[in-house]
Amino acid sequence: MRKLALSDEILMQIEKPARYIGNEVNSVMKDKEHVAVRFAMCFPDVYEIGMSHLGIQILYSMLNEWDDVWCERVYSPWVDLDKIMREQRIPLFALESQEPVKDMDFLGITIQYEMCYTNILQVLDLAQIPVYAGDRGEDVPIVIGGGPCTYNPEPIADFFDLFYIGEGETQYRNLFDCYLENRKGGGSRHDFLRKAAKLPGIYVPQFYEEQYNEDGTIRGRRKLYEDIPDTILKQLVTDMDNAYYPLKPVVPFIKVTQDRVVLEIQRGCIRGCRFCQAGQLYRPVRERSADRLKEYAKQLLANTGHEEISLSSLSSSDYTQLNELLDFLIDDCDKRHVNISLPSLRIDAFSLDVMSKVQDVKKSSLTFAPEAGSQRLRDVINKGLTEEVILKGAALAFKGGWTRVKLYFMLGLPTETDEDIKGIGDLSNKIAAVFFDTVPKDKRVNGRVQIVTSTSFFIPKPFTPFQWASMCTKEEFIDKAYLTRQGIMEQLNQKSIKYNWHEADISVLEGVFARGDRRIAKVIYEAYKKGCLFDSWSEYFRNDVWLECFEACGVDIGFYTTRERADNEIFPWDFLDCGVTKEFLLREWKKAQTQTVSKNCREQCQGCGANRFGVGICYDKNAG
Amino acid sequence: MKIRIKFAKYGVMKFIGHLDMMRYFQKAVRRAGIDIRYSEGFSPHQIMSFAAPLGVGIESFGEYMDIEVLSMTSAEDMKQALDRVMVEGVRILSVNVMPDHVKNAMASVAAASYRIAMKNRAFPINELDEKLRAFYAQETIPYTKETKKGIAELDLKQGLYKIEADESGAVCMLVNASSSGNIKPTVIFEKFCEFTGVSIPQTAYQVTRLETYADMAEEGEAHKFVPLSEV
Incomplete structure (x- = not known):
């Protein structure tokens, strides 16, 4: 039996020791003497969050298919264990072998959201790996970053040896072969990074310098070597049906956020909402065939024993074979006593019919994401959802017995006025009114309708048409939330509407990280040293400490958040090529300002540039 | 049919709490392809009950759970099928078909x-x-x-x-x-x-x-x- 890295004494005094012992069903053990590459795959947040992530499961299983590679998992130790590990100088370990991460060849960190940046430093620090890439010696693991936040890696560039830009399924074998060849030839760490920098999709930040104008904007970049690329092109899966899919995902012992089989039905989104980063990054839309997914579903359920299955994609309603797939799942899962957890589907007769088959109508709720309160603003953000469609869907649903509705909006969108904000209350009220109009008094199951209206604050993200936009200050955000609440309170049906809003502090910081440059790194490091950790957990977020650190480092928050960018400004992420061109994004930014909508990929190509990959919807005969 | 399963839980598995062990076995029964009986109603659950909860940190070579099945080949087949899908630190020690009148393990x-x-x-x-x-x-x-x-x-x-x-x-x-x-x-x-x-x-x-x-x-x-x- 494996010896654990932590003693019984420690495991018995911390919360949920199961987070740290490994041994889960389908976790992979190998003989370390018989592998050439040891890889620690890290999700820098607590186990329950990290274990719920499909991307890690894909890469973990794929890497372990290779005989010469052993991939193990690492998550952020929770604050209780963090304290003990620091006090006792226990090095961070991987769950499978329970051996120190610092003894591995690679540490791969997936970066899913900006607010995990201090957790990245925690992982490096606890692993006893120098935090700055420039301070790492020959025996230290190569630290790789991947995931959506690497589409602007600059704020954390100093902490990584390399970034993998794009979908993980494609380049890891090449990277490992390059590593093994370098090692065989007696090459140094630097030699490896030099070679890796020429591989498709691999970015080695220390070989590039950011240069600034006097006003603080970026003048350009200088590469230290002539033979490395100026731009890094996103890597992507070109054949979804033959791409690797993990059929034996790890099954955790403790309850995690996504405790179910996940079927990824497609990548990308046809919609082109102008605030949405994922909608641009994962272009073009590529579907998996329903036949393939049916086979995966059967095997995944058999291999995990999960009692629930769900579909994953950015917009499941746009999946062309959804009907066929759901028919199959409803039938097959019923036989197996497996529940289907539906993703948010567009509310129409079809989806309501499906929902009524798989969930208890009385207990479940409907979700609409109008994102903006007025049609004008919805046109600005290119959210092709009209009030008519929402009200029609709601009426249908109320007739079907639903009484709960969730509405999602954003505050602080470009061009937003007080009128747009008032629209949030108006729309919530109209939906309540539809309920009272459609459902006669004697048929109202719970007496009345429950509408939960939630707002988040808009944060401009790289590679979106709004990357040029100004972001609100914290005070503006809070005023907008009050105005929204006031607007709801004034409604006739206000008793049926509950209003929730996000915290503004965290949004401001996320805004800095999202569009930051290399000058942000020292602030992150300072904040970490002052104890900031688990910033995405509001109970641990310490805004005052962050503000002090910005002040101490002489970094102006407003420069990154509220400043509106000129059309020709060079962005920190411009050297990355995600497929979508800057010209297209600028075109969309201009269209937004004139409230002009763009058709979706299936209706009419907008010339975003992603067709250069030669795959997906761009070449689909049925698309406009 | 009422089935009584005896299992051992030791090593690193001593850190898995009682509720998580129940979830573990619910999934294990599915992986083993056991034709377990489900309750009626909108969200049916497996008919499965555990004898006596075991505290975190304690090992055991005498744990019990009862399940009800609709069909089975033999107790030995079931024991092997279940044992095959266990993790290190959990072993199926015996599977017995119980007479219907026997009180459940917990009671x-x-x-x-x-x-x-x-x-x-x-x-x-x-x-x-x-x-x-x-x-x-x-x-x-x-x-x-x-x-x-x-x-x-x-x-x-x-x-x-x-x-x-x-x-x-x-x-x-x-x-x-x-x-x-x-x-x-x-x-x-x-x-x-x-x-x-x-x-x-x-x-x-x-x-x-x-x-x-x-x-x-x-x-x-x-x-x-x-x-x-x-x-």
Whole structure:
């Protein structure tokens, strides 16, 4: 039996020791003497969050298919264990072998959201790996970053040896072969990074310098070597049906956020909402065939024993074979006593019919994401959802017995006025009114309708048409939330509407990280040293400490958040090529300002540039 | 059909709590392809119940759960099918088809035996045996239990059926484990330490449950403890 890295004494005094012992069903053990590459795959947040992530499961299983590679998992130790590990100088370990991460060849960190940046430093620090890439010696693991936040890696560039830009399924074998060849030839760490920098999709930040104008904007970049690329092109899966899919995902012992089989039905989104980063990054839309997914579903359920299955994609309603797939799942899962957890589907007769088959109508709720309160603003953000469609869907649903509705909006969108904000209350009220109009008094199951209206604050993200936009200050955000609440309170049906809003502090910081440059790194490091950790957990977020650190480092928050960018400004992420061109994004930014909508990929190509990959919807005969 | 499954839980699995073990077995039953019976209603669940919850940190070679199945080939097939889908640290020890009239495992539990091994030998073996005898010879072993409802004065002696040293120098005991009179082995052990004037921190000994018993005593008999798999 494996010896654990932590003693019984420690495991018995911390919360949920199961987070740290490994041994889960389908976790992979190998003989370390018989592998050439040891890889620690890290999700820098607590186990329950990290274990719920499909991307890690894909890469973990794929890497372990290779005989010469052993991939193990690492998550952020929770604050209780963090304290003990620091006090006792226990090095961070991987769950499978329970051996120190610092003894591995690679540490791969997936970066899913900006607010995990201090957790990245925690992982490096606890692993006893120098935090700055420039301070790492020959025996230290190569630290790789991947995931959506690497589409602007600059704020954390100093902490990584390399970034993998794009979908993980494609380049890891090449990277490992390059590593093994370098090692065989007696090459140094630097030699490896030099070679890796020429591989498709691999970015080695220390070989590039950011240069600034006097006003603080970026003048350009200088590469230290002539033979490395100026731009890094996103890597992507070109054949979804033959791409690797993990059929034996790890099954955790403790309850995690996504405790179910996940079927990824497609990548990308046809919609082109102008605030949405994922909608641009994962272009073009590529579907998996329903036949393939049916086979995966059967095997995944058999291999995990999960009692629930769900579909994953950015917009499941746009999946062309959804009907066929759901028919199959409803039938097959019923036989197996497996529940289907539906993703948010567009509310129409079809989806309501499906929902009524798989969930208890009385207990479940409907979700609409109008994102903006007025049609004008919805046109600005290119959210092709009209009030008519929402009200029609709601009426249908109320007739079907639903009484709960969730509405999602954003505050602080470009061009937003007080009128747009008032629209949030108006729309919530109209939906309540539809309920009272459609459902006669004697048929109202719970007496009345429950509408939960939630707002988040808009944060401009790289590679979106709004990357040029100004972001609100914290005070503006809070005023907008009050105005929204006031607007709801004034409604006739206000008793049926509950209003929730996000915290503004965290949004401001996320805004800095999202569009930051290399000058942000020292602030992150300072904040970490002052104890900031688990910033995405509001109970641990310490805004005052962050503000002090910005002040101490002489970094102006407003420069990154509220400043509106000129059309020709060079962005920190411009050297990355995600497929979508800057010209297209600028075109969309201009269209937004004139409230002009763009058709979706299936209706009419907008010339975003992603067709250069030669795959997906761009070449689909049925698309406009 | 009512099936009683006996399993062991040891090694790193001692850190998995009772509720998580239930979830683990629900998934394991699916992976093993067992034709388990589900309850009726909108969200059906497997008919499965566990005998006596085991605290985190305790190992066991005498855990039980009951399930109901609609069909099966043989108990041996089921044992192998389940054992194949276990992780390291959980073993299926036996699978028995139970007569329908048998009370379920949870309701049947009357006693459990435990072994407490000290990591640093606090007592020489011969001395330990003597001290345990003296401890057990006490007329009463008073204990103040703090519960949510308040404080209760108990006599542990009533539920301590046996206590002795084994050849390795560990303390073995048989105690009441019924829903009404359950006694934690650590409470007994702490009382014993107090009795001998030795202080041993919780982390310095490992508790293992050895067996879980039903009481098959007839009218008039005191106790007749039988392992749950043999009732």
